Amino acid sequence: xxxEYYSLEAIISENQKIDxxxxxxxxxxxxxxxxxxxxxxxxxxxxxxCWLAPTMLYAEWASFNMPRPFNNLVQNAVVAEPRSxxxxxxxxxxGRWYSFGxxxxxxxxxxxxxxxxxxxxxxxxxxLPDLMDQAQHFTGTASAATRSGGxxxxxxxxxxxxxxxxxxxxxxxESSRQVKAWYESSDRIR
Amino acid sequence: MALPPNLRQAPTPQExxxxxxxxxxxxxxxxxxxxxxxxxxxxxPFRPPAKTKVPMWLAQSLKLKRKxxxxxxxxxxxxxxxxxxxxxxxxxxxxxxxxxxxxxAKVLLDIAPDxxxxxxxxxxxxxxxxxxxxxxxxxxxxxxxxxxxPIENLCSMEISEVRLFFSSAMNIIGKLTVEPAPxxxxxxxx
Numbered sequence: 369x370x371x372e373y374y375s376l377e378a379i380i381s382e383n384q385k386i387d388x389x390x391x392x393x394x395x396x397x398x399x400x401x402x403x404x405x406x407x408x409x410x411x412x413x414x415x416x417x418c419w420l421a422p423t424m425l426y427a428e429w430a431s432f433n434m435p436r437p438f439n440n441l442v443q444n445a446v447v448a449e450p451r452s453x454x455x456x457x458x459x460x461x462x463g464r465w466y467s468f469g470x471x472x473x474x475x476x477x478x479x480x481x482x483x484x485x486x487x488x489x490x491x492x493x494x495x496l497p498d499l500m501d502q503a504q505h506f507t508g509t510a511s512a513a514t515r516s517g518g519x520x521x522x523x524x525x526x527x528x529x530x531x532x533x534x535x536x537x538x539x540x541x542e543s544s545r546q547v548k549a550w551y552e553s554s555d556r557i558r
Numbered sequence: 559m560a561l562p563p564n565l566r567q568a569p570t571p572q573e574x575x576x577x578x579x580x581x582x583x584x585x586x587x588x589x590x591x592x593x594x595x596x597x598x599x600x601x602x603p604f605r606p607p608a609k610t611k612v613p614m615w616l617a618q619s620l621k622l623k624r625k626x627x628x629x630x631x632x633x634x635x636x637x638x639x640x641x642x643x644x645x646x647x648x649x650x651x652x653x654x655x656x657x658x659x660x661x662x663a664k665v666l667l668d669i670a671p672d673x674x675x676x677x678x679x680x681x682x683x684x685x686x687x688x689x690x691x692x693x694x695x696x697x698x699x700x701x702x703x704x705x706x707x708p709i710e711n712l713c714s715m716e717i718s719e720v721r722l723f724f725s726s727a728m729n730i731i732g733k734l735t736v737e738p739a740p741x742x743x744x745x746x747x748x
């Protein structure tokens with residue numbers, strides 16, 4: 369989410385690709401498109417990784433389309449009900465929806481960038497109470513696996529967590545487990 | 559750092575219980591002794607049935623050796639706690655409980671249930687209060703901001719339980735918040 373040099377999370381989320389359209393012909397870059405031509409033609413569509421795209425875009429060599437995890441359909445869905453969208457599943461393996469979103473926010477210009485950032489923030493906040501609720505219910509991992517019935521909604525929610533949310537989940541679970549263990553401990557000498 | 563991550567930022571419940579050991583409580587000693595000089599102060603004289611005031615840790619140790627009765631604080635009564643539970647379930651904000659109520663009550667119920675009136679009802683009331691407060695805490699997450707959490711009257715055990723979760727969540731909210739764009743575009747002017 370941050371663009372710090374040593375942040376592993378930032379490096380991982382930079383592997384996401386953005387669909388870009390080249391605005392001018394680039395000499396000697398034809399191999400990027402797997403074409404036989406030596407030059408990359410103008411108006412070629414090419415997915416560029418997030419670490420390369422900003423340079424291209426700021427120099428106006430290319431323009432980009434809104435990536436699918438953040439198109440209007442998804443945005444409307446998360447605004448309507450943040451908890452119902454499996455945001456972790458939208459962005460592939462690592463499920464770093466917020467990190468990727470933050471990168472797009474940095475690429476966009478003001479009215480849209482503000483709108484997307486607000487959507488991200490509201491989604492995150494909207495999902496927090498449920499996240500904590502789930503984490504506190506699942507303090508004992510062994511008993512969690514055996515529970516069933518009325519749990520489907522929770523399981524659905526948990527399977528769609530973003531990577532950052534998963535880290536939070538583990539944190540809350542751990543502190544909740546500690547407090548629970550303390551409540552059950554006893555100083556009495558028997 | 560050598561310390562495991564969950565110990566770095568928040569005190570554990572055991573550490574909080576240890577800190578509570580410094581609290582002064584009243585006891586009725588069951589043995590006869592003159593004043594004792596300890597590093598933290600002078601305690602005694604111990605002359606049954608006169609009450610005397612000692613730190614919690616000393617009271618605990620004497621109680622475990624059956625050498626005193628602990629006089630519970632005035633808030634450890636069914637009347638007071640049911641009033642608080644009512645307040646807790648009828649009002650939006652958290653009610654004002656003694657800052658270390660969870661630790662004190664746990665220790666007293668653990669080692670000195672015979673000194674408390676109706677310990678079982680008190681145990682149930684405290685559990686209800688704790689659950690009501692936890693639920694409220696989760697609801698308050700919605701209004702969490704990157705700068706501060708608008709939560710009043712949170713007690714020490716509750717703070718340590720939610721500390722890691724809240725601070726990490728606030729970190730993420732902070733990263734998702736966009737400041738008005740600074741004039742940085744010059745950097746990319748080729």
